[in-house]
Amino acid sequence: MDIALFSPSSLFPDEDDTSSHNEKTEAQQSYEERRHEFPGMELFIREFSFHQLNANLLWPGTFAFAEFLVQHRSWIEGRRCIELGSGTGALAIYLRKSFCLDITTSDYDDQEIEENVAHNCRANGIIPVLPHIKHTWGATFPITDPDWDLIIASDILLYVKQYTNLIKTLSFLLKSYKPKDNKAVKRMEIEQNGGVGFPQPVFLMSWRRRIGKEDESLFFTGCENVGLEVKHIGSRVYCIKPRHATVSGDNI
Numbered sequence: 001m002d003i004a005l006f007s008p009s010s011l012f013p014d015e016d017d018t019s020s021h022n023e024k025t026e027a028q029q030s031y032e033e034r035r036h037e038f039p040g041m042e043l044f045i046r047e048f049s050f051h052q053l054n055a056n057l058l059w060p061g062t063f064a065f066a067e068f069l070v071q072h073r074s075w076i077e078g079r080r081c082i083e084l085g086s087g088t089g090a091l092a093i094y095l096r097k098s099f100c101l102d103i104t105t106s107d108y109d110d111q112e113i114e115e116n117v118a119h120n121c122r123a124n125g126i127i128p129v130l131p132h133i134k135h136t137w138g139a140t141f142p143i144t145d146p147d148w149d150l151i152i153a154s155d156i157l158l159y160v161k162q163y164t165n166l167i168k169t170l171s172f173l174l175k176s177y178k179p180k181d182n183k184a185v186k187r188m189e190i191e192q193n194g195g196v197g198f199p200q201p202v203f204l205m206s207w208r209r210r211i212g213k214e215d216e217s218l219f220f221t222g223c224e225n226v227g228l229e230v231k232h233i234g235s236r237v238y239c240i241k242p243r244h245a246t247v248s249g250d251n252i
Helices: 021-027 060-071 092-101 111-123 158-176 183-190 213-225
Strands: 003-006 032-038 041-048 080-083 102-107 132-134 150-154 202-206 227-234 237-241
Touching: 003 111, 032 060, 032 092, 041 092, 041 111, 060 092, 060 150, 060 202, 080 092, 092 102, 092 111, 111 132, 150 158, 158 202, 158 213, 158 227, 158 237, 213 227
Parallel strands: 080 102, 080 150, 102 132, 150 202
Antiparallel strands: 003 032, 032 041, 202 237, 227 237
């Protein structure tokens, strides 16, 4: 794996002699640029050397989830997708390049994250860059009528204190879903009549970072308490949907 260190100090003007060394350090973000192997593809991803919101690295769940989605590509092709906790944007970039997936990235309301996702899009030939939504879990979502029929995330269950906020955002996106066009409506009809695929809308989540069984149960119970149904579908991938949604296909 090739690694290059990058410190964009040239982007910042010289500080006044009275400025502290700490202020200079905070103004200069450093990065590591790495080549990552995804199924059938290599991506060049710039990662923060450190980020207070943990948006700095690619975690194991990203690669495992990518493999799962490749194996079930017919179930996600043609979907309109949003990724929660996108971090570097690597998974979304991979899905756009592999499946031409209509995908939006999202993460905490932080300008550095958004700019880094855009940088990684351009570095991997995605121009214009993927749309991005800055959203802090639990806060009012900036779009009142969400039309994403597929929500994805990987390795986002690290912070137990954020579970309530994450569930609030997830519940809104799933329960307030409104199809964007007739294609989405027809796909729903096919699935409800026995076609193979995921329910619509649906949240697919994968992780490989270890969390305690009690923490895992806390998240799933919280989802069920707000009217969501949780099902493990293999390879540490979970399908979460509104209870009234129809699940179709033998593997769901």
